[in-house]
Amino acid sequence: MAVKYSLGIDMSKQNFKVCFLSKDLDGHCKVKGSKGFENSLAGFTRFKEWYEQRQREKLPCSFVLEATGNYHEQLAWFLFREGQTVHVVLANRAKNYLKSLGLKSKNDHIDAKGLAQMGADQQLSVWQPLSENLYVLRSMTRYHEDLCKVLVQFKNQSKQLTYSMYPLREVAEGLQVALEAIEKQLQEIEQQIGLLIEKDEALRKKVAYMTSVKGVGLMTAAVVVAETNGFSLVHNGKQLTSYAGYDVRENQSGQRRGTTSISKKGNSHIRRIIHMAALNVVRYKVGNFSNLQQRVYERSGYKMKGYVAVQSKLLRLLYTLWKTEQCFEPRRSEKNTKGLINETKSQERDMNRS
Missing domain, CATH: 1.10.287 (Helix Hairpins)
Structure with a gap:
């Protein structure tokens, strides 16, 4: 007996491929059907008729889409208005999950089935549309x-x-x-x-907290807020780091120690704008950002590693200011955001390895 339905949707510009799975009490998944549709309103309507014919029981149902530029947004919004539970996963997360399944080939059908399997096995965050x-x-x-x-x-x-x-x-x-x-x-x-x-009064106040950091301008705050949907896509600093592609990727095995770097598997728009802001906060000697940059540079021998550490910490600071609704004050901030600073220490140590 099925206990859950999951639909994986592999999007492209012109069309999308769907795989419909059902999961039973023993955790086994069964493919109930797969089909392709046009990425248009007419295609969405036919897709709705198709999956409703297969939902013979009123069971929880997950629709899992991979974030592919803007191509997935209209379908995600369509399903959201239909009252469906929609999950939008980042491309790197979907790729890593498919690798974990041991899949050696890649095509639209395999990707759709992998996304459906992900929706059946994992507790994914529910997608919320941008305001x-x-x-x-x-x-x-x-x-x-x-x-x-x-x-x-x-x-x-x-x-x-x-x-x-x-x-x-x-x-x-x-x-x-x-x-x-x-x-x-x-x-x-x-x-x-x-x-x-x-x-927007609420947005104006929140952005003012972020721009209270000298070196962070209106455009920096605007890009960060827009690309994270007002930080609704993340729930802690670690998730934000991963979402922006600042999570550390190690390269070592046994006695061999390769170069450690950030993954860059995240939102490139955020990294681009934060890069410029990081240069400013170091130049203006805001808080302890300048000391952080110099410390990482001296340990690693790479100046850019120091700036990357500053970028990651600055992004987390902006997240904290947004959530706490406080203006940046260097002395008070160093005390009140102690948890935030401790959270970045492990990443700083990783950035120093080479």
């Missing part, structure tokens, strides 16, 4: 990031032209026009982000 303001904020911050990347690219091309063999006046003028247009768009989107935060 409208945070969804808009995330779209704005990602657009801002894309503009910054293009701006840097065009600036590099413009500099290269100064060393070219032949004068390329038309290209140089075109690049100058493009640079001015991009810089204007950046100013406009930054103003829009500021207005959006200002209109």
Whole structure:
């Protein structure tokens, strides 16, 4: 007799593959069906009709999707509105789970079945959609990031032209026009982000706590808040570290000790913006961040390892300020966030290994 249903959904841009599992009292799973659907509203409707035909008993049911850019969001929102229990797992977690099953091949059907197995065996966090303001904020911050990347690219091309063999006046003028247009768009989107935060009183207060750290600007706070859905995706500092890709990956076996590094299997948007903020807090000698950077640098011999340790600790500090609704005060913070600091010590030791 089945005790639970689980549906694994492997998403792509055009379509998605589904595997429907049932789990019995002995813990055995049985495939009740698998099928592909279009990644569109019409496909969602046909998918609903398909899985309802197989839900012959009113049993707990989990819908497990892998986070694939934005391709999974419309289906997740559709299922959420239907009152279903939705779980969205990070790609690295899904990959590691599939490896643990001993699967050697990879295709859409295998991935969907693995996700369904994960939903049947594990207690996954229930997905909650972004609020409208945070969804808009995330779209704005990602657009801002894309503009910054293009701006840097065009600036590099413009500099290269100064060393070219032949004068390329038309290209140089075109690049100058493009640079001015991009810089204007950046100013406009930054103003829009500021207005959006200002209109939301609760968000404005929370962001003010985060920006009370000298070196953490409005854009840094906006990106961190938008990418974590107001930190609703994490419940402690360790989860936040993993979500952002700052969890430490060791490389050693027996007497051999390889280089230790962070996994980078997480949200790259957070790491990018925190990198710039970490440079600022070290330069301004905020709290003990400068000492932390220097200490790790002296032990490891790698300056960037020191900055990575600062990035991880700074991100956790912002999480603490958001949760406790307190402004940053160096002396008081060092005392009140003792637990947070102790939590980072083990990671700091790992970052020093090489």
